Amino acid sequence: MKKVKIYITLKQGVLDPQGKAVQDSLQTLGYDGVKEARVGKYMELTVEDGENVEKKVEDMCAKLLANPVIEDYEYTIEEGVTQ
């Protein structure tokens, strides 16, 4: 089994109202050192060993998990995870 960790973020320049809300809430709580907050998604997949796992993960991100028009994604693949 492989553990795939996927990080999805909004592209630079795309408005992030959820991030703005987080920043405002942090400032209300007194954390005024926070100058920007951006919120994205984090996914962990447990994937069977096999051929072309990296290619498949790339496809999954582009087709389903992220919206390539407004989002960037990165992933890491860790080998040898026991389920």
Added chain:
Amino acid sequence: MKKVKIYITLKQGVLDPQGKAVQDSLQTLGYDGVKEARVGKYMELTVEDGENVEKKVEDMCAKLLANPVIEDYEYTIEEGVTQ
């Protein structure tokens, strides 16, 4: 400026319907090697340099960003980011 990256995941054993939906959708698309999917949140904060940044980030996570009853969080702090 420091860049803080926060990863929030549901604790082991907490039901993750969004992750289940992702897994089902991936299987529908033919990616049947995916045995589990769990969805979390990823946040990037830009924080001013100052004292006790790590302590403040820990507090922000526990008080606002994560729900410690059902979620775990991890974070990394990168130094010297230009805004």
